[in-house]
Structure formats: structure tokens, C-alpha cells
Amino acid sequence: MRLHVDHNVCTLCLRCVEECPYGALEEADGRIAVGEACTLCGACVEACPVEAISIEEREAGADGSADVRGGVWVYGEHQDGRLHPVVFELVGKGAELAAACGCALEVAALGGDLEGIPPQLAGLPVDGVLLAEHPALGEYRDGPHAAALAALIAEGRPQIVLAGATGRGRSLAPRVAVLCRTGLTADCTGLEIEPGTGNLLQTRPAFGGNVMATIVTRRHRPQMATVRPRVMAAPAPRGTAVPPARRWTPPDELLADGVQVVGRATREGESVNIAETDVLVAGGRGVGGPEGFELLRELAALLGGEVAASRAAVDAGWIPYARQVGQTGRTVQPDLYVAVGISGSVQHRAGMQSSGTIVAVNSDPDAPIFQVADYGLVGDYRAVLPGLIRQLREGTGR
Amino acid sequence: MHIVVCVKQVPDTAEVRIDPERGTLVREGVPSILNPLDAHAIEAAAALARGAGGRVTALCMGPPQAETALREAVARGCDDAVLLTDRAFAGADTWSTSYTLACAVRAMGDVRLVLCGKQAIDGDTAQVGPGIAAHLGWPQVTYARRIAEADEAALLVERLTDHGTETVRVRLPAVLTALKDLNVPRLPSLVTQMRARRCPVERWGADDLEADRAELGLDGSPTRVVRVFTPPPRGECVVWTGEPEEMAANLARALRERKLA
Numbered sequence: 001m002r003l004h005v006d007h008n009v010c011t012l013c014l015r016c017v018e019e020c021p022y023g024a025l026e027e028a029d030g031r032i033a034v035g036e037a038c039t040l041c042g043a044c045v046e047a048c049p050v051e052a053i054s055i056e057e058r059e060a061g062a063d064g065s066a067d068v069r070g071g072v073w074v075y076g077e078h079q080d081g082r083l084h085p086v087v088f089e090l091v092g093k094g095a096e097l098a099a100a101c102g103c104a105l106e107v108a109a110l111g112g113d114l115e116g117i118p119p120q121l122a123g124l125p126v127d128g129v130l131l132a133e134h135p136a137l138g139e140y141r142d143g144p145h146a147a148a149l150a151a152l153i154a155e156g157r158p159q160i161v162l163a164g165a166t167g168r169g170r171s172l173a174p175r176v177a178v179l180c181r182t183g184l185t186a187d188c189t190g191l192e193i194e195p196g197t198g199n200l201l202q203t204r205p206a207f208g209g210n211v212m213a214t215i216v217t218r219r220h221r222p223q224m225a226t227v228r229p230r231v232m233a234a235p236a237p238r239g240t241a242v243p244p245a246r247r248w249t250p251p252d253e254l255l256a257d258g259v260q261v262v263g264r265a266t267r268e269g270e271s272v273n274i275a276e277t278d279v280l281v282a283g284g285r286g287v288g289g290p291e292g293f294e295l296l297r298e299l300a301a302l303l304g305g306e307v308a309a310s311r312a313a314v315d316a317g318w319i320p321y322a323r324q325v326g327q328t329g330r331t332v333q334p335d336l337y338v339a340v341g342i343s344g345s346v347q348h349r350a351g352m353q354s355s356g357t358i359v360a361v362n363s364d365p366d367a368p369i370f371q372v373a374d375y376g377l378v379g380d381y382r383a384v385l386p387g388l389i390r391q392l393r394e395g396t397g398r
Numbered sequence: 399m400h401i402v403v404c405v406k407q408v409p410d411t412a413e414v415r416i417d418p419e420r421g422t423l424v425r426e427g428v429p430s431i432l433n434p435l436d437a438h439a440i441e442a443a444a445a446l447a448r449g450a451g452g453r454v455t456a457l458c459m460g461p462p463q464a465e466t467a468l469r470e471a472v473a474r475g476c477d478d479a480v481l482l483t484d485r486a487f488a489g490a491d492t493w494s495t496s497y498t499l500a501c502a503v504r505a506m507g508d509v510r511l512v513l514c515g516k517q518a519i520d521g522d523t524a525q526v527g528p529g530i531a532a533h534l535g536w537p538q539v540t541y542a543r544r545i546a547e548a549d550e551a552a553l554l555v556e557r558l559t560d561h562g563t564e565t566v567r568v569r570l571p572a573v574l575t576a577l578k579d580l581n582v583p584r585l586p587s588l589v590t591q592m593r594a595r596r597c598p599v600e601r602w603g604a605d606d607l608e609a610d611r612a613e614l615g616l617d618g619s620p621t622r623v624v625r626v627f628t629p630p631p632r633g634e635c636v637v638w639t640g641e642p643e644e645m646a647a648n649l650a651r652a653l654r655e656r657k658l659a
Contacts, residue, residue, distance in 0.1 A: 002485075021409070021520075021626075023428070036461040040489030040616050043626040055489075055616070079561070141566075142528065143537050167560040171540040174492065174525035178532035183493060183620030186523035205629070207520055208411045212629050220620040258537035258569035262554070266562035273560045279658070303659060321543075321579040322558060327411070327519050328434060328578040336658045346411055350519075357656055358632075359649065365639070375652055376637040377645045387646035392659050395650060 002056055003040060005032045009052035016044035016053060021207070068221050070158035071103030075149070075173075076129070077164055078109060079140075081116045085276065086164030088124070088234035090227060093191055094162055095125035095235065097200065100193040101159065106130055107243075108152060108161075110145050112138025118245045123237030129245040130156065136255040142171050143257035148250040150179035155248075158222045160200055162191075165226035166275070173226050183217030184224040187331070189231050189354065190214075200225070208327060208350025229276055230333055272306050274323055279305025279336045282325055282352070285312035286341020286362060286381070293319060295385050296340055302392050303336065310342045326351035340381045344369025361385070399452035399550060399570075401443045401511045402503055403476060404530065405436040407460050407467035408520040432467045435515025437474060437583040439576040443513045444475030446548055453477045455506065459487055459498055465599050473586035473594035484603035489616030492521075496529025498614060501607040503534060510550070512573045516541060524575070531573035539568050543579040 010032060017025045017032070024037035025044060032053075045053045072094045077084040091107065098105040104127035109117045114131040121129060132148050153161060153176070161176075163169040165187045177184035190203035194216070200223040203214045217223040274280060281300040283293055293307060300307045307323065314324040325332050327347040337355035342348060344360070344367055352358070353372045360373035361381045370376045377384055410431045443454045456471035458464050459482040468479035482502055490498060503509050512531075517524035524540075531538035539555050543563070547554035556565050558577060568574075586594070604614055612618060636652070638645040653659035 002488075019626075037463065038488060041626070042623045046626055142540065146532070167541060167558070170524050171528055171538070174496075174523075174528040175532040175538065177525075178493060178496065178529050181493075181620075183491065184525060185621060186492075186521075186525055201624075206522065206626075207409075208522070209629070210411070212627050213623050214625040214627075215621050216624050217620050218622060258572060259539065260567045261564055262567055263565040264559075264562060265565075271562055276560075303653075321577070324578075331522070336653070336656075347519075350411065350522075353632075354629075357653075357658060359653075360635075365637075370635050370637065372632060373635045374633065375649055376635045377649060378637060378639040379642050379645060383642035384646050387643045388649055391646055391650040392653070395654060395659065 003034045003038055003044070004054050004056045005034070006052045006054075007031055009050050011050055013049065015047045015049060019043050019047035021211075068157050068159045070106070070156040071101065071127070072098040072105045072160040073130070073153075073156070073158040073162070073222070074105070074107045075161065075163035075169065076107045076109030076117060077166060077168060078111065078117065081111070081113065083117065083120050084164055084166065085234070086166060086169075086227070086229040089229065089232040090162045090164060091121070091124050091126055092235040093227070093232040094160075097160060097191065097193055101198060103159065104128065106158070108132070108149065110137050110148050118242050122242045123239045124235060124243070126243040129243050131245055131247045132250055133247060134250050134255060136252070137250070139261055140168065141257055141259050141261065142175055143259055144255040146172055146175035146179060147254045150176050151250055151254055152248060153180050153222060161222045161224045163224075163226050165228045169226045173224060177224050180222065180224075182220040182222055182224055184226070185215045185217075186226050188225045188227045191225060191227065199223070205354065208346060209353050228331075228333060230278075274306055274308045274325065275330050275332050277306045278334055279303040280308045280325070280332060280334045281305060281338045281340065282308040282310065282342060283313050283319070283340045284310035284342030284348075285316070286343070287313060287318070288341070290318040292341075292382075295382070299338065299385055299389055302389060305334070305336070308332065310348050339369050339373070340385070342369055343367045344372065399447065399450050399510045400506065400508045401447060401452060401454045401513060402457050402506065402509050403436065403439050403443045403454060403471065404499055404512060404514045404526070405440070405456055405458045405467055405471050406433045406518045407431070407458065407464040408433045408518050411519050430463070430466065432470045433515055433518045435517065435519075435576060435578060436471070437515075438578055438580045439513040439515050440471055440474045440476060441581045441583040442542075442545060442574075442576055443511070445581065446511070446545065447477075450548055450550070455480060457499060457502055458482065459490070459495060468599050469594045469597065470586070472597045473590045474583060475590070479597060479599045481599050481601050483601055486604040486611065486614045489619060490614065491619035491621045492523050492525035492529055493620055494614060494618040496526045497533050497618065498607070498609065499526070500530045500533035501609040502602060503530070505607055510570045511553075512536075514573070514575045516575045516577055527573055527575035534571070534573070536571050536573050537568050538573045538575075539566055540575045541577050542574045543577045545580070
């Protein structure tokens with residue numbers, strides 16, 4: 001397999017050279033030369049206005065794994081029997097995909113006692129619930145849960161499996177995908193069925209959200225994707241019908257594991273997952289110290305949200321790492337993101353620039369955070385936030 | 399104990415700029431760096447090797463120029479380095495990448511622990527670490543933030559979960575992925591930089607691995623990128639300056655209009 005440039009068609013516009021994310025293409029002696037750095041990502045194929053570039057592939061043989069019986073599955077992530085909110089979002093999207101493919105939508109949950117799972121899906125467009133129950137699955141661990149889910153997939157042969165791109169989902173799904181010998185796309189923000197082929201078009205941000213990539217799993221099944229929480233809309237229940245459940249007991253030998261959980265703890269400030277809240281008020285270096293976060297907490301509480309922070313504030317020890325937004329922290333996508341005293345490095349923006357509405361409060365009018373903000377307030381947050389808090393209180397009568 | 403740290407050479411996304419007129423990425427002159435989270439994996443491995451006695455090998459799959467990242471890994475505490483470089487590896491997605499890395503770990507024969515950064519800043523998938531563990535059939539501990547105890551047989555690791563922390567005992571051999579919280583990486587010193595410059599970087603190709611050729615590179619990759627595009631730009635930023643009270647009033651009004659307050 002290699003990149004092929006048809007030099008008879010190529011106009012040497014050099015669009016491909018500019019678009020190559022890896023700097024692998026260059027013009028040499030009036031031709032486009034492909035360097036070692038090429039990863040066959042296809043960006044140039046897309047960019048070429050005259051379709052002179054293609055990726056030549058070795059003809060793949062028959063692929064046994066493409067034998068599909070089932071429909072669309074949603075991984076029923078739960079904590080102590082309570083389904084994660086992202087499951088309902090995936091049910092909404094999954095039902096849409098199932099309708100487009102003319103197949104069923106099922107939720108697959110694993111655990112020790114799953115009695116309480118099906119009723120939580122009452123009235124939702126779910127055709128069935130698969131319950132993999134075993135005492136060894138009672139406490140969540142990647143190894144046994146991945147092995148059991150892979151075995152369940154091997155038996156049910158769904159064409160699509162969706163999981164939430166939660167910490168757990170992003171840890172579990174890659175293990176499952178390897179065991180199932182199939183493709184997995186991380187952190188999708190868009191999913192649709194390609195007309196004609198029926199393939200799942202999986203769109204996700206890359207390069208810190210600076211580009212979007214659409215990915216397909218052409219021949220392998222199931223097509224697996226983790227989906228960013230809070231992007232898809234959860235459907236409202238219609239009626240109270242509980243979807244039928246089917247139980248499956250994984251064989252004991254599948255569940256052996258080298259990991260033993262010896263303790264769980266919730267530390268001060270770490271019990272909330274900032275990737276799962278509607279509103280975030282984030283502080284950076286400009287907040288000046290841990291006491292400055294009090295004002296941010298007050299605003300966050302008023303807006304029904306949580307506080308978060310940039311790397312600078314975390315590194316200074318003002319706030320725990322679990323609340324760090326950005327490339328080396330968490331990626332968040334709240335409805336409202338208020339950045340206070342955050343200059344907005346590329347690394348920070350990569351973790352928040354997909355947020356619904358972005359507000360920036362910064363005393364430096366040239367701070368890069370204003371490039372991604374919808375509303376910018378140039379000034380000292382200590383002067384701005386108290387007034388804002390008061391006005392919001394007055395408006396809501398609180 | 400033989401520890402392998404998997405590292406990746408990535409474009410420095412801090413240097414990636416958007417061309418405001420064309421809305422495309424400007425990549426000219428963008429330097430390649432060692433993936434930042436990998437430095438934490440290297441630091442953890444080096445600390446373990448110092449404590450328990452052992453050797454740390456930096457492992458990287460990439461084009462020949464990725465050797466630079468391996469030399470930095472040596473300068474930061476690895477003892478030796480292996481570069482997996484072969485046209486047959488090109489175009490690998492996370493499935494095939496983790497397969498190739500797992501084959502290399504297996505080929506080394508005596509590896510007890512594989513450490514990776516949680517994710518790379520160019521792809522952000524976080525899929526290769528768990529993928530390696532699955533290919534090797536080893537247990538995995540993702541999002542490691544503290545290694546509390548270590549001996550030849552097991553590690554006691556604290557990991558960050560979605561709603562707190564969890565302490566697990568993991569039997570070796572195993573795969574760990576590192577959070578930034580795990581440690582503060584030491585910067586290379588003059589001495590280690592000198593050593594890194596002289597350190598031989600072994601180059602392995604597909605023939606050096608007991609790998610199924612059909613599973614390598616683009617051919618072995620179940621996924622294909624079919625389209626790369628720039629996300630639609632956000633609207634212009636409405637900027638207010640001047641009286642704090644007035645700015646606050648403007649914002650309160652805007653948030654109410656958007657039904658956010």
C-alpha cells in the first residue's frame with residue numbers, strides 16, 4: 001500500500017503539500033515526492049482539487065469477521081447499577097442509526113446484579129437489553145469486563161457498538177476492539193450512516209480540535225466508537241414499557257484477571273467529573289491564588305456548574321489535577337465555559353474549544369483565549385465577577 | 399526488571415497555527431517533539447528501575463526521524479532505545495500500532511512492565527496502551543497517578559477514575575498508562591544528553607518481529623480516515639471593555655438570551 005500521485009493529472013498546485021499534517025510531501029523536479037513521514041492519512045487525497053492522489057491498497061481477501069447478525073449495541077455503562085447519563089444519549093443516537101440500517105437497538109450491560117438496569121430504559125427506543133451477569137463482574141475492572149463484552153459481541157455479532165468516551169469507556173473499548181479484531185474510533189462527536197455503503201461515518205476532533213477527521217471501519221465488524229458525553233441528545237421516554245431482557249453468563253475462565261482493587265477514595269474536589277457538567281467556570285494563572293477560586297465557585301454554583309482550571313493553576317497547587325482542562329488534563333464540552341484569568345494556550349484550547357458558549361474574562365486584551373470566545377470581557381475578574389454574580393442573582397430572584 | 403516505555407514523536411500542537419484566510423492548519427516549520435505525557439511514563443520507569451534495579455528500554459514506532467524522540471527518552475532516563483521503522487508499518491491505526499508494539503515487546507522476551515503516556519497530543523485516542531495490553535494478554539492499569547509499591551511480582555498503583563481514585567494491585571507483567579499527575583519529569587542534564595547522543599538506537603523492521611504481515615500498517619488497520627476537514631469557525635467574539643459593572647450587565651443579558659442563566 002502506498003500513496004500514488006498521477007503526474008499526468010497533477011497541476012502542481014501544491015495544495016497537498018500544504019495540507020499534509022506530517023510534512024511528508026514536497027515538490028521535487030516538477031513532481032510531488034512522497035517522503036518517509038507519510039502515514040497514508042489521506043489528507044492530501046481529500047485536498048487534491050483534481051483527484052490526482054490516491055492510496056493504492058493490496059486487495060484484501062474475504063474477511064470472516066464481517067458476518068453480522070445483530071444490530072446496534074450501546075454499552076450500558078453503570079456505577080453500582082445506575083446507568084451513566086451518556087448511555088441515554090447513545091440510545092438516542094443509536095436508535096437513529098438502527099433506523100437507518102433497519103436493525104434493532106440493544107443495550108448491553110455487564111455486572112454482578114443487573115436487575116435494576118432494564119427499568120431505567122423504560123419508554124426509550126430500545127429493542128432489548130443484554131445482561132452479562134457474573135459475581136466476578138460485580139466490581140468494575142477493565143480486564144474481565146473487556147473479555148466478557150468481547151465474548152458477548154462474538155456471540156451476538158452486532159454491526160455497531162457504541163460506548164461513552166468516559167474515562168471508563170476509553171479504557172475498556174480499546175481492549176474490546178483488539179479482542180474482537182475490529183476498528184475503534186475514539187471520542188466521536190458525529191455519527192451517521194453513509195448512504196449506499198451502510199458504513200458508519202465516525203467524525204472526531206484531532207490535533208487538539210484543530211481539525212476534524214471522518215473515519216470508517218470498512219470490512220471489520222462490529223464498527224466500534226466511543227462517543228463524547230454531552231454531545232448527543234438523550235430522547236424523552238414515551239410510555240413506560242420496559243424493554244425485554246436477555247441474560248447471559250460468561251464462563252468463569254474468561255474472567256481471571258491480574259488486577260485487584262484494594263481501595264477506592266473520593267478526595268476533596270475530585271468527586272465531580274468536570275467532563276460531565278453543563279457549566280464550567282475555569283480559572284487560570286490570572287486568578288492569582290487559591291483564594292481567588294472562591295469567587296469562581298460562587299459563580300459556578302449560581303450557574304449550576306463546577307469549577308475547573310488551566311494547567312498553570314493546577315501546577316501552582318491551587319486546585320486538584322482532576323479539574324484540569326486541556327491537553328494533559330481532561331477534554332470538556334459544557335454548554336457554557338467561563339474562562340477566568342486564562343490566557344488560552346493551544347494546549348488549553350484543545351481541551352475546551354468545542355464548548356457551547358465560551359466566555360473569557362481577562363485583563364489582557366491580546367490573550368489568545370479571546371480567539372475562541374463568544375463573549376470577551378477585558379478587565380480584572382475581581383471587579384467583574386461580583387457584579388455579574390449580583391446581576392444573575394437579581395435576575396433569578398435568588 | 400526490564401521495563402519498556404512506548405513513546406511517540408508528535409508535531410508540537412502549540413506551534414500549529416490556523417491560516418485565518420483559508421481556515422487550514424499551517425504546519426510549515428512545526429517542530430516534532432516527544433509526546434508530553436510520555437515524559438511522565440519515562441520518569442516513572444526510570445524511578446522504578448532505580449529502586450528495584452533494572453533496565454528501561456524506550457520503544458517507538460515511526461519514520462527514521464523519530465530517532466530524535468528516542469534520544470530524548472534516553473536523555474530523560476531510559477537505558478537503551480529501539481526504533482520500529484519500516485514502510486510496512488506505515489498507515490497503521492491504533493489496532494495495528496498496538497499490535498506492532500506488542501510484537502516488539504514480545505520479541506524482547508523478558509519485559510515485565512510496559513509504560514505509556516495516557517495519550518498522544520496529535521491523535522488524543524488513548525487507545526494504544528490498552529491495545530498493547532490486549533494484544534499481550536496482560537492486565538492493564540490506565541490513568542496511573544501514583545505507584546505506591548513495587549516489587550518483582552506486582553505493583554500497587556493509584557489511578558484516577560471518573561469519580562475519584564482507585565488503588566489496585568496489579569500482577570506483572572502488565573501495562574500502565576501514565577497521567578501527568580504521576581510525577582514531575584526531570585529535565586535532561588548535560589551528562590544524560592551526552593549519553594543520549596552516543597547511545598546506539600536499534601532499528602527493527604517487520605522482519606525482526608514475529609508478526610503477521612497482514613496485521614501491519616495500513617493493511618492491518620481496520621479503520622480508514624476518509625475525510626479531514628477544518629471545523630466550522632466560531633462566530634466573532636463580542637468584546638466588552640470599560641466599566642466592570644456595565645460589562646457584567648452585558649454578559650448577564652447575553653447569558654439570559656442564550657438561556658444559560
